[in-house]
Amino acid sequence: MIKVVILGGGNIAYHLTTNLLKNKTTNVVQVYNRSIEKIQYLDNKTSITDKLTELKNADIYIIAISDDAISSVSSKLNFKNKLVIHTSGSVALDELKSTSNKGVFYLVQSFSKKQKIDLSQVPICIEASTEKDLELLAVLAKSISKTYYTINSKQRKSLHVAAVFVNNFVNHLYYIGNEICEENKIPFKILQPLIQETANKIATLSPFEAQTGPAKRNDTKTIKKHLAMLPQKQQEIYTLLTKSIIKTHGKKL
Amino acid sequence: MIKVVILGGGNIAYHLTTNLLKNKTTNVVQVYNRSIEKIQYLDNKTSITDKLTELKNADIYIIAISDDAISSVSSKLNFKNKLVIHTSGSVALDELKSTSNKGVFYLVQSFSKKQKIDLSQVPICIEASTEKDLELLAVLAKSISKTYYTINSKQRKSLHVAAVFVNNFVNHLYYIGNEICEENKIPFKILQPLIQETANKIATLSPFEAQTGPAKRNDTKTIKKHLAMLPQKQQEIYTLLTKSIIKTHGKKL
Structure with a gap:
C-alpha cells in the first residue's frame, strides 16, 4: 500500500x-x-x-x-x-x-x-x-x-490554458446563451440537447470538421441580422468569434 | 395519419x-x-x-x-x-x-x-x-x-442566435483548445471528459453558478501568465471573454 x-x-x-x-x-x-x-x-x-x-x-x-x-x-x-x-x-x-x-x-x-x-x-x-x-x-x-x-511542466501549463478555453470560456458562452433566452422568455433548457451534442460530436470529429453555422458558411446576411439583435457586449464577442471562425475556415469577410 | x-x-x-x-x-x-x-x-x-x-x-x-x-x-x-x-x-x-x-x-x-x-x-x-x-x-x-x-418568430430568431453562441462559438473554442494542444504535442482527447462535464453541469446548475476559473476569481496573476503564452489571435479572444466574465461576476480588472 x-x-x-x-x-x-x-x-x-x-x-x-x-x-x-x-x-x-x-x-x-x-x-x-x-x-x-x-x-x-x-x-x-x-x-x-x-x-x-x-x-x-x-x-x-x-x-x-x-x-x-x-x-x-x-x-x-x-x-x-x-x-x-x-x-x-x-x-x-x-x-x-x-x-x-x-x-x-x-x-x-x-x-x-x-x-x-x-x-x-x-x-x-x-x-x-x-x-x-x-x-x-x-x-x-x-x-x-x-x-x-x-x-512536462510546460505542456501542463499549455493544457491548463486550453482547459480555460474549453471549460471556463465555454461556460461563459452558455451564460450568454442563457441571457439571450431569459431576455426573450425562452426556457434555456431548450438548448441543453444541442449543448450536449456539440460536446459529444468532438469525441468522433475534430473541432475543425465539426464546425457549422453562419460564420463557417460566411453567411454575411445572417451574421448582420444577428448582430443587429444583440446588445453591445454580446456584439463584440459575436464579432470577434465570427471573424476568427471565418479566418480559420479560409474565407474573408 | x-x-x-x-x-x-x-x-x-x-x-x-x-x-x-x-x-x-x-x-x-x-x-x-x-x-x-x-x-x-x-x-x-x-x-x-x-x-x-x-x-x-x-x-x-x-x-x-x-x-x-x-x-x-x-x-x-x-x-x-x-x-x-x-x-x-x-x-x-x-x-x-x-x-x-x-x-x-x-x-x-x-x-x-x-x-x-x-x-x-x-x-x-x-x-x-x-x-x-x-x-x-x-x-x-x-x-x-x-x-x-x-x-413566436421573434423568440425563435433569438433562440437561433443563442444557439450560435452555445453551439458554433463553443465549437470554435474547442478548436482553439485543440490548436493549443497540438502546438504542445498534447493529445486533445485529454480534455474530452472536462468538455463533457462542462456541458453536463449546466443541466443542474445555471451557467452563472457553474462559472469557475481565473477570470471568475479575478486572478490577474494567472491571467497575465496565460496571455503571455498565447499568440495574438488567441490573446484577443482570451482578453475579451475574460473581461466579460469579470464584468458578469461583478469585479473590476
Missing part, C-alpha cells in the same frame, strides 16, 4: 481524499488543513491535523491547495526519501520548494463539492524529477483513473 | 424523412428535391420528384431547405386548406410566400448526415397562423420528440 498524506480541504482535496480512502492501493494516513473545521468530517476515517509540524510519515505528500500557497507550504515539507507532489495545472514542478523529491499529479477536470465525479474517467497528468518517482505516480494514477499521461 | 410531403435533401430533410417514414402518425407521400440524385436512396420507400409542379396531395408540406430559398420555393406552393411549414430557426413565419396556411417546425439541434441523432431528445419549436394548425403541428411534434414548445 502507498501511504499518503493529503494537504488541503478544497474541492480537489475533497474528491481525492474520498477516492483514496476507498482505494485498495493507498492508505490515507492523515489529512491536513490549516482550518480543521473543513476536514472535521474525516475525523472517524483518518487522522486529521491543522499543524504542518505534526505530519505523519508517508510515501507521498499530496499538496492539493490553492496555487498561490504551494511554494510556501511545500517549503515546510522537507523529508528525506519522500515524494512531495502538487495537483495544480498551472504551477511548475520546480515551484515546489521542498527538499524532498518532487512530482505533479494534475487531474484534468473541474471540481466542485456538490457535483459527484467518477474519477476513473478523469485523465491524470503526471510529472516527477526521477524515473522511480514517476513509476510510483503511475501506480497511484492507475489506481484512480483509466487514463494517465506523462507530460 | 398525417400525410406529409418533404421538400429538401439536406441534413434536416434527411433526418426528418428517416424519422417520418418510420413514424406511425405520418405517411410520407412524397419527397421533393431540385436534384433528384440526392434523394434517389428513397426511391423504394416513397415517391420522389424534382418537379414542384408534380407535388402530391398532402396535409403538410415541410420545406427543409436552405434559408435563402424558403421564400421562393414557398411562393410556388399554393394549395387550399393545406399547411406549408419551414424548419428554419432564423426565418420568420411570414417569409413563407405561399397562399396556403403557414407554420414553422424548428428542431433545435445541429444536424450532419454522418451523425446519428435521436430525434425524441430534440426539442421542437412550433408556430402557426391559426390555432387549428398549431394543434396539427403539436400532434406532429409529439410523434417525433418528447418536448415541444410554442414560440
Whole structure:
C-alpha cells in the first residue's frame, strides 16, 4: 500500500481524499488543513491535523491547495526519501520548494463539492524529477483513473490554458446563451440537447470538421441580422468569434 | 395519419424523412428535391420528384431547405386548406410566400448526415397562423420528440442566435483548445471528459453558478501568465471573454 498524506480541504482535496480512502492501493494516513473545521468530517476515517509540524510519515505528500500557497507550504515539507507532489495545472514542478523529491499529479477536470465525479474517467497528468518517482505516480494514477499521461511542466501549463478555453470560456458562452433566452422568455433548457451534442460530436470529429453555422458558411446576411439583435457586449464577442471562425475556415469577410 | 410531403435533401430533410417514414402518425407521400440524385436512396420507400409542379396531395408540406430559398420555393406552393411549414430557426413565419396556411417546425439541434441523432431528445419549436394548425403541428411534434414548445418568430430568431453562441462559438473554442494542444504535442482527447462535464453541469446548475476559473476569481496573476503564452489571435479572444466574465461576476480588472 502507498501511504499518503493529503494537504488541503478544497474541492480537489475533497474528491481525492474520498477516492483514496476507498482505494485498495493507498492508505490515507492523515489529512491536513490549516482550518480543521473543513476536514472535521474525516475525523472517524483518518487522522486529521491543522499543524504542518505534526505530519505523519508517508510515501507521498499530496499538496492539493490553492496555487498561490504551494511554494510556501511545500517549503515546510522537507523529508528525506519522500515524494512531495502538487495537483495544480498551472504551477511548475520546480515551484515546489521542498527538499524532498518532487512530482505533479494534475487531474484534468473541474471540481466542485456538490457535483459527484467518477474519477476513473478523469485523465491524470503526471510529472516527477526521477524515473522511480514517476513509476510510483503511475501506480497511484492507475489506481484512480483509466487514463494517465506523462507530460512536462510546460505542456501542463499549455493544457491548463486550453482547459480555460474549453471549460471556463465555454461556460461563459452558455451564460450568454442563457441571457439571450431569459431576455426573450425562452426556457434555456431548450438548448441543453444541442449543448450536449456539440460536446459529444468532438469525441468522433475534430473541432475543425465539426464546425457549422453562419460564420463557417460566411453567411454575411445572417451574421448582420444577428448582430443587429444583440446588445453591445454580446456584439463584440459575436464579432470577434465570427471573424476568427471565418479566418480559420479560409474565407474573408 | 398525417400525410406529409418533404421538400429538401439536406441534413434536416434527411433526418426528418428517416424519422417520418418510420413514424406511425405520418405517411410520407412524397419527397421533393431540385436534384433528384440526392434523394434517389428513397426511391423504394416513397415517391420522389424534382418537379414542384408534380407535388402530391398532402396535409403538410415541410420545406427543409436552405434559408435563402424558403421564400421562393414557398411562393410556388399554393394549395387550399393545406399547411406549408419551414424548419428554419432564423426565418420568420411570414417569409413563407405561399397562399396556403403557414407554420414553422424548428428542431433545435445541429444536424450532419454522418451523425446519428435521436430525434425524441430534440426539442421542437412550433408556430402557426391559426390555432387549428398549431394543434396539427403539436400532434406532429409529439410523434417525433418528447418536448415541444410554442414560440413566436421573434423568440425563435433569438433562440437561433443563442444557439450560435452555445453551439458554433463553443465549437470554435474547442478548436482553439485543440490548436493549443497540438502546438504542445498534447493529445486533445485529454480534455474530452472536462468538455463533457462542462456541458453536463449546466443541466443542474445555471451557467452563472457553474462559472469557475481565473477570470471568475479575478486572478490577474494567472491571467497575465496565460496571455503571455498565447499568440495574438488567441490573446484577443482570451482578453475579451475574460473581461466579460469579470464584468458578469461583478469585479473590476
